[in-house]
Amino acid sequence: MSEQGKTQVANRLQLTASVVALDGLRYTPSGLPALNVRLEHSSSMTEAGQVRAIKAAIKAVAFGAVAERLAGQVVGSDWCFTGFLTTPLNGKHVVFHLQDFS
Numbered sequence: 001m002s003e004q005g006k007t008q009v010a011n012r013l014q015l016t017a018s019v020v021a022l023d024g025l026r027y028t029p030s031g032l033p034a035l036n037v038r039l040e041h042s043s044s045m046t047e048a049g050q051v052r053a054i055k056a057a058i059k060a061v062a063f064g065a066v067a068e069r070l071a072g073q074v075v076g077s078d079w080c081f082t083g084f085l086t087t088p089l090n091g092k093h094v095v096f097h098l099q100d101f102s
Contacts, residue, residue, distance in 0.1 A: 011084045013096060017041040018078050020057070025071040028063075035067035036060075039081065039096065060096040070101065 021038035028034050037060040045054050060081070062070050073079070083099040 011086075012082070013085055014080065014082045015039070015041055015058075015096070016043075016078065016080045017058070019070075019073055019075055022071065022073070022075060025067060032063055033065075033067040033071075035062045035071050037062065037070065037098070058096050059093065060098050062098040066098055066100060070098070 017039035018041075019037060020040045023036040026034050039058050039060050041054065041056045041058075043054045044051050046052070060083075079101040081096070081098050081101045083097045085094045085096055087094050
C-alpha cells in the first residue's frame, strides 16, 4: 500500500510495572543518553468471565531526559510507563520504548 493509502494506527502502551533491572546509562553515537531496562508487571484481569492472573516481563529502552531520570530510580520501584512498541531490526522480541513515567 502506498504511503498515501495508509491509515494512522495507534501504537501507544501504558503499563504499570516494576523496574527489575537497569543497565548502566550509556550514550548513543550522537551523544543521546540511553538506558536499557527490564520491567515486570503483575495483576489480575477478567477474560471471558474468568479471573486470570497476569504476569509479564518486557525489555524496555529510554532515551534522553527520560533515560537520565530513570537511571536514578531504585530497582524494585513501581511506575506507570507510557510509550510505544517496536521490534529492532536485529531482534525477535518487541521492545517497549519509554517516553515517560510517573
